[in-house]
Amino acid sequence: MKEIVANARAPFGSVYHFFPGGKEQLGAETVRRSGAECGRLLPLVLDAHPDLVEAVRAFFALAAQDLVEANYEDACPIATVALETSSTSEILRQACADVFEDWIELGSERVAAAGIPRDAARNLTIAMIAMLEGAFVLCRATRTTEALIVSGQWCAKMAEAAMPASRRTGN
Amino acid sequence: MKEIVANARAPFGSVYHFFPGGKEQLGAETVRRSGAECGRLLPLVLDAHPDLVEAVRAFFALAAQDLVEANYEDACPIATVALETSSTSEILRQACADVFEDWIELGSERVAAAGIPRDAARNLTIAMIAMLEGAFVLCRATRTTEALIVSGQWCAKMAEAAMPASRRTGN
DNA sequence: GTCTATAGAAGGATAGAC
DNA sequence: GTCTATCCTTCTATAGAC
Numbered sequence: 001m002k003e004i005v006a007n008a009r010a011p012f013g014s015v016y017h018f019f020p021g022g023k024e025q026l027g028a029e030t031v032r033r034s035g036a037e038c039g040r041l042l043p044l045v046l047d048a049h050p051d052l053v054e055a056v057r058a059f060f061a062l063a064a065q066d067l068v069e070a071n072y073e074d075a076c077p078i079a080t081v082a083l084e085t086s087s088t089s090e091i092l093r094q095a096c097a098d099v100f101e102d103w104i105e106l107g108s109e110r111v112a113a114a115g116i117p118r119d120a121a122r123n124l125t126i127a128m129i130a131m132l133e134g135a136f137v138l139c140r141a142t143r144t145t146e147a148l149i150v151s152g153q154w155c156a157k158m159a160e161a162a163m164p165a166s167r168r169t170g171n
Numbered sequence: 172m173k174e175i176v177a178n179a180r181a182p183f184g185s186v187y188h189f190f191p192g193g194k195e196q197l198g199a200e201t202v203r204r205s206g207a208e209c210g211r212l213l214p215l216v217l218d219a220h221p222d223l224v225e226a227v228r229a230f231f232a233l234a235a236q237d238l239v240e241a242n243y244e245d246a247c248p249i250a251t252v253a254l255e256t257s258s259t260s261e262i263l264r265q266a267c268a269d270v271f272e273d274w275i276e277l278g279s280e281r282v283a284a285a286g287i288p289r290d291a292a293r294n295l296t297i298a299m300i301a302m303l304e305g306a307f308v309l310c311r312a313t314r315t316t317e318a319l320i321v322s323g324q325w326c327a328k329m330a331e332a333a334m335p336a337s338r339r340t341g342n
Numbered sequence: 343g344t345c346t347a348t349a350g351a352a353g354g355a356t357a358g359a360c
Numbered sequence: 361g362t363c364t365a366t367c368c369t370t371c372t373a374t375a376g377a378c
Contacts, residue, residue, distance in 0.1 A: 001353075001354060001355090002352080002353080002354090010363090011362070011363040011364070012355095012363080012364080012365095013355095013356080013357095013362070013363050013364070013365095014362070014363070015354095015355095016354095016355070016356075017361075017362075017363090022354070022355070023353095023354065023355090072257065072258070073257075073258040078312075079254060079308045080254040080255060082308050082311060082312040083250060083251040083254060083255075083307075083308060083311065084251060084254075084255060086243065086244075086311040086312055086314075087243070087244040087311075093311075093312055093314070096312040097312045097313045097314070100309055100312055100313060101313065123321045123324070123325075124325075126309070126317065126318050126321045126322070127302065127321055127322055127325040129305065129309065130301075130302050130305030130306040130308075130309055130318050130321075130322050131298065131301050131302045131305055131322075132305065133304070133305035133308045133309070134300065134301030134302055134303065134304035134305030134306070134308070135301040135305070136254075137250045137253050137254060137301075137304045137305070137308075138271055138297070138300065138301055138304070140253060140254065140257040140258075140264075141249075141253040141257055141264055141267040141268045141271055142268045142271060142272065143257075143264070143268070146297065147297050147301050150294045150297045150298055150301075151297070151298055151301050153294070154294075154298040154329060157329075157332070158325060158328075158329075161328070161332075172371075172372060172373090173370085173371080173372090181345095182344065182345040182346070183345080183346080183347095183373095184344070184345050184346075184347095184373095184374085185344070185345075186372095186373095187372095187373070187374075188343075188344075188345090193372070193373070194371095194372065194373090
């Protein structure tokens with residue numbers, strides 16, 4: 001907390017003026033805010049690639065590139081908090097859960113727009129988010145991008161398989 | 172540390188007698204030990220199901236069941252440590268990396284035994300571990316098993332797709 | 343070689359001056 | 361309503377008695 005306040009060049013007491021709930025409230029709001037920020041990345045990448053399979057490939061490639069550029073220090077800002085706090089703080093757990101549900105909803109919409117039925121779209125999106133999050137864990141631990149590369153390839157295949165035959169481009 | 176020592180009914184100083192490296196060393200050895208323990212679960216489940224696709228299904232179903240029984244409090248003992256410490260402790264990061272590499276190697280052997288070429292076996296195993304780890308993150312945050320269920324279905328499909336046509340059982 | 347008692351730092355939170 | 365100074369707790373680690 002002291003580090004955060006110093007970094008913000010604010011007096012220490014201000015934290016408790018603006019965040020009466022203290023550390024937990026500040027954490028929860030940070031999760032929601034950075035979660036929404038990450039969520040905005042999704043349409044950004046997807047809209048640049050009209051083909052869903054290409055978009056998935058691009059997304060994982062970008063994730064791998066960002067991870068290396070961040071020296072393997074920053075990946076998903078939510079996952080760490082989710083694992084650390086889900087059993088000890090209902091407020092923080094709920095914030096993480098809401099962010100994940102938003103991402104699933106956001107992704108599902110785009111996936112469905114590619115011609116995949118609503119339920120299948122949700123399932124595909126959940127699987128891709130799970131694979132992305134898990135790959136981040138493996139990559140940060142090993143300091144390699146192998147898991148992200150491999151995961152991207154599989155997710156592209158999954159997207160391909162979920163597409164209705166009529167809309168496949170053969171990527 | 173105090174909690175651990177108290178739980179072990181040991182005097183506090185003993186920690187630093189047996190683990191001169193303090194918290195970091197104790198953590199690293201815990202990661203390696205519980206990682207190996209989890210690793211032993213893999214052959215246990217896989218050997219009970221001679222068909223790889225069935226084994227994958229069983230593994231995810233078991234993971235979901237265990238998670239619910241643990242009230243969503245315990246999932247993977249390595250992932251949390253990996254995310255929390257990879258940027259701040261080289262010793263702990265390396266311990267997590269070694270565990271993950273062991274799991275990949277262990278899994279690859281079994282997958283390869285189902286008739287999948289060595290490289291494809293490694294890629295499939297990495298993808299499945301990533302999806303499992305990511306699903307744990309989502310499930311613990313949402314306190315639902317949806318992500319694990321969905322991930323299990325996709326991993327079964329992935330295993331199916333990776334099998335040589337001659338060995339497919341049509342599961 | 344085992345353990346107790348405590349050091350020394352960092353943690354989060356608050357009281358009360360302005 | 362803003363901020364400073366400080367409180368109390370908790371943390372990891374160690375010194376030194378036995």
